[in-house]
Amino acid sequence: NAGVTQTPKFQVLKTGQSMTLQCAQDMNHNSMYWYRQDPGMGLRLIYYSASEGTTDKGEVPNGYNVSRLNKREFSLRLESAAPSQTSVYFCASSGQEPYEQYFGPGTRLTVT
Amino acid sequence: GENVEQHPSTLSVQEGDSAVIKCTYSDSASNYFPWYKQELGKRPQLIIDIRSNVGEKKDQRIAVTLNKTAKHFSLHITETQPEDSAVYFCAASYDKVIFGPGTSLSVIP
Numbered sequence: 001n002a003g004v005t006q007t008p009k010f011q012v013l014k015t016g017q018s019m020t021l022q023c024a025q026d027m028n029h030n031s032m033y034w035y036r037q038d039p040g041m042g043l044r045l046i047y048y049s050a051s052e053g054t055t056d057k058g059e060v061p062n063g064y065n066v067s068r069l070n071k072r073e074f075s076l077r078l079e080s081a082a083p084s085q086t087s088v089y090f091c092a093s094s095g096q097e098p099y100e101q102y103f104g105p106g107t108r109l110t111v112t
Numbered sequence: 113g114e115n116v117e118q119h120p121s122t123l124s125v126q127e128g129d130s131a132v133i134k135c136t137y138s139d140s141a142s143n144y145f146p147w148y149k150q151e152l153g154k155r156p157q158l159i160i161d162i163r164s165n166v167g168e169k170k171d172q173r174i175a176v177t178l179n180k181t182a183k184h185f186s187l188h189i190t191e192t193q194p195e196d197s198a199v200y201f202c203a204a205s206y207d208k209v210i211f212g213p214g215t216s217l218s219v220i221p
C-alpha cells in the first residue's frame with residue numbers, strides 16, 4: 001500500500017517550458033487535491049477534485065490546469081512556467097466527506 | 113471564500129511547558145477542523161481533528177478546542193518535548209480544505 005505517490009521529486013524548468021506533475025493514490029479515495037507551499041505562506045490550494053470527472057478551482061489556480069484521469073490519478077500541468085511558480089507542490093487525497101487528507105512526498109520545482 | 117488565520121507565526125517554549133496555537137476561520141459552513149504537523153523536508157501529517165458538533169477533543173498531550181460561535185479553534189500541546197518542534201498548520205473545511213499559514217514551534221531543551 002503505497003498511499004499517495006508523486007513524480008517527479010525534483011524538477012528544474014526554464015521560463016516558458018511546460019511540464020506535468022503526476023499524482024496517484026491507492027486508497028480508493030474520492031477526493032484529490034493539489035497544493036503549493038511557499039515559505040511563510042502555508043499550503044495554498046490550487047485545484048481539487050471531489051470525485052472522478054470533476055475538478056474545481058482553489059485559491060491560486062492561475063497558470064495551472066488539472067486532469068482527473070481516473071479515480072486513482074490527478075495530474076497538474078504548467079503550460080508556460082514562470083519563476084513565480086517556483087515552489088514545493090503537494091498532492092493529497094481524502095475520503096468522501098471532509099476527512100483526513102493524506103499527502104504525497106512533494107515535488108520541488110524550480111523555474112529559472 | 114474561506115479564509116483561515118493562524119497565530120502566532122513563530123513560537124518558542126521551554127521543554128515541559130505548554131504551547132497554544134490559535135486559528136480563526138471565515139466560512140460559517142465549515143464543519144471539519146484538522147491540525148497538521150510538518151517536520152522539515154517532510155510531508156504534512158494529521159495530528160488531531162475536530163468536527164463542528166464537538167467542542168473539545170484530546171489525544172494524550174494534544175488537545176483541540178472549537179468555538180463555532182466565535183469561529184475560532186485552538187491547539188494545545190502540554191509537556192512539550194524537543195520532538196514537538198515542527199511547523200503546525202490548522203485548516204478549515206466544508207467542501208475543500210483551506211489551510212492557515214502555519215506556526216513554527218521550537219521546543220528548547
